[in-house]
Amino acid sequence: MALAAAAERVAAEFEYPKEDVNRGVKEFIRQMNEGLAKQGTTMSQIPTYVTAVPNGTENGLYMAVDLGGTNFRVCSIQLHGNSTFSLTQSKVAIPKQLMVAKTSRELFSFLAKQIELFLKTHHEDHYVSHVERRASSAGGFREEDIFSLGFTFSFPVQQYGINKGTLIRWTKGFDIQDTVGKDVCALLQKEIDALHLPVRVAALVNDTVGTLMARSYTSPGKAGTLLGAIFGTGTNGAYVEKLEKMSKLKGMAGEVDGSTGEMIVNTEWGSFDNQLSVLPNTPYDNDLDKESVNPGIQMFEKRISGMFLGEILRRALVSLVKDPSVPLFSDEHSNQNDVHSTTNIQQDSPLFKQWGIDTSFLSISSGDNSAGLKVTRQTLDNEYGISAASAEDAEAVRLIASAVGKRAARLSAVAIAAVVIATGKLGDNTATEVTDENVVDIGVDGSLVEFYPNFEEYIREALRDVPEIGPLGEKRIRIGIAKDGSGVGAALIALVADKAMKAGPRSDVNAGGFAGFINGIIDHLNRGVRMRV
Ligand code: ADP
Numbered sequence: 099m100a101l102a103a104a105a106e107r108v109a110a111e112f113e114y115p116k117e118d119v120n121r122g123v124k125e126f127i128r129q130m131n132e133g134l135a136k137q138g139t140t141m142s143q144i145p146t147y148v149t150a151v152p153n154g155t156e157n158g159l160y161m162a163v164d165l166g167g168t169n170f171r172v173c174s175i176q177l178h179g180n181s182t183f184s185l186t187q188s189k190v191a192i193p194k195q196l197m198v199a200k201t202s203r204e205l206f207s208f209l210a211k212q213i214e215l216f217l218k219t220h221h222e223d224h225y226v227s228h229v230e231r232r233a234s235s236a237g238g239f240r241e242e243d244i245f246s247l248g249f250t251f252s253f254p255v256q257q258y259g260i261n262k263g264t265l266i267r268w269t270k271g272f273d274i275q276d277t278v279g280k281d282v283c284a285l286l287q288k289e290i291d292a293l294h295l296p297v298r299v300a301a302l303v304n305d306t307v308g309t310l311m312a313r314s315y316t317s318p319g320k321a322g323t324l325l326g327a328i329f330g331t332g333t334n335g336a337y338v339e340k341l342e343k344m345s346k347l348k349g350m351a352g353e354v355d356g357s358t359g360e361m362i363v364n365t366e367w368g369s370f371d372n373q374l375s376v377l378p379n380t381p382y383d384n385d386l387d388k389e390s391v392n393p394g395i396q397m398f399e400k401r402i403s404g405m406f407l408g409e410i411l412r413r414a415l416v417s418l419v420k421d422p423s424v425p426l427f428s429d430e431h432s433n434q435n436d437v438h439s440t441t442n443i444q445q446d447s448p449l450f451k452q453w454g455i456d457t458s459f460l461s462i463s464s465g466d467n468s469a470g471l472k473v474t475r476q477t478l479d480n481e482y483g484i485s486a487a488s489a490e491d492a493e494a495v496r497l498i499a500s501a502v503g504k505r506a507a508r509l510s511a512v513a514i515a516a517v518v519i520a521t522g523k524l525g526d527n528t529a530t531e532v533t534d535e536n537v538v539d540i541g542v543d544g545s546l547v548e549f550y551p552n553f554e555e556y557i558r559e560a561l562r563d564v565p566e567i568g569p570l571g572e573k574r575i576r577i578g579i580a581k582d583g584s585g586v587g588a589a590l591i592a593l594v595a596d597k598a599m600k601a602g603p604r605s606d607v608n609a610g611g612f613a614g615f616i617n618g619i620i621d622h623l624n625r626g627v628r629m630r631v
Pocket residue numbers: 165166167168169170329330331332403404405406456457458459461543544545546549550
């Protein structure tokens with residue numbers, strides 16, 4: 099078969115037409131509602147119990163760490179009295195072997211070491227004085243010298259308190275059995291204490307919630323943000339829900355401040371439709387899942403996010419390479435009938451290894467507009483052990499990479515559309531003007547949405563395909579990147595937790611509940627952001 103035709107055939111397997119988008123949205127809303135009503139459903143719809151308010155006059159240094167699926171970020175936010183703050187950040191890739199370590203300790207001691215390194219590098223004075231004081235005859239340390247830290251933990255957690263939560267399951271390729279069911283804050287605190295660091299884990303924050311917070315303050319206009327969504331290593335979203343719809347809360351432990359009638363819900367939508375009742379399924383999706391560490395779960399995520407798209411592309415390309423009638427990456431100067439002598443692929447090429455292709459390659463290939471797709475061909479040569487790829491080869495790769503990326507964006511739109519429709523945020527979708535009052539604001543974060551070419555435009559196309567949204571509704575949905583928002587969000591929640599702790603349980607820091615909490619933070623940040631460095 100000619101190469102172009104074969105590539106088109108594979109690309110067509112990833113088409114996700116309008117009718118399927120709409121079927122997906124209906125089922126998504128059904129699974130959202132089911133998750134609000136009872137426990138143990140495919141979509142967890144985890145209540146976050148967000149409550150306290152900052153008063154805007156805080157002083158001091160707060161820390162935040164973010165364990166994503168790929169990177170570990172450490173940051174500190176210095177609050178200069180009541181008007182400004184500065185932010186310092188460092189980032190390190192999480193070593194692969196730690197993701198599947200035998201014990202939690204291996205991973206969490208690595209995280210604590212990164213915090214130590216960060217303190218030594220960026221807060222040396224503070225660190226040294228603390229260690230000296232501990233070593234001195236006076237001993238001990240002063241409470242005010244302890245950093246409060248917000249822990250952004252981007253995995254499903256059952257949260258029991260502002261700094262207490264047990265891991266429900268690992269996702270995104272992590273698999274450390276002895277962590278499941280344990281309090282991840284306690285695990286981190288133990289390793290921090292082992293290094294004698296002046297740090298208290300004050301708050302546990304999901305990255306989606308952090309993104310929602312951070313976006314709420316940067317988004318222009320008065321309307322609050324509806325949804326914080328992640329499209330990075332994994333995918334997930336947190337949104338503002340009405341308490342009256344959260345019927346399962348009645349049967350759950352934990353105190354609910356009902357003053358605003360709303361609560362942020364962490365959907366854990368990565369596991370939407372694990373039963374595959376509406377999700378598209380190709381042989382490549384199927385094999386990827388079967389050979390993953392968590393077969394049968396996170397099925398939505400496995401079709402959308404950074405951890406998986408490269409692998410889907412790899413499997414699709416391998417299927418073509420293995421087909422003797424398709425001349426992909428073949429050496430035109432050798433005998434076309436002998437499979438072994440016709441390939442330009444080195445034997446140890448990552449093309450033949452599970453997870454061998456990174457999703458950043460999809461961005462390179464889909465967005466390549468160099469003459470003869472030179473950039474793609476060079477990347478194939480330099481990083482994937484495929485020499486002398488022809489322009490036709492690169493074109494075939496681009497066709498399939500774009501199809502995989504576009505399907506991911508259209509599936510992302512299913513989640514976004516469902517949240518917008520289920521919350522009734524759009525109201526009547528015939529308004530022709532977009533105003534500060536009728537805009538529906540969404541904050542997003544993650545390398546995929548940030549770097550994959552036209553990801554947002556593909557999302558928008560699919561949103562227009564949903565009649566309850568349509569072209570007019572789509573225009574009223576504002577999507578903005580909350581870059582590293584999870585770090586900023588976590589530091590601010592640590593601040594609030596810290597205040598709540600110092601004020602004691604009978605204080606009035608909870609007054610105003612969730613909206614007060616958000617508004618307090620927004621207010622605080624609005625004043626801080628002008629001088630942000
Ligand atoms: P985390 O999920 O750890 O918070 P990121 O948001 O940076 O981190 O997402 C990392 C994921 O994004 C990885 O799976 C990686 O393959 C993917 N990725 C990195 N760079 C790009 C890019 N340029 N285009 C698309 N995906 C990318």
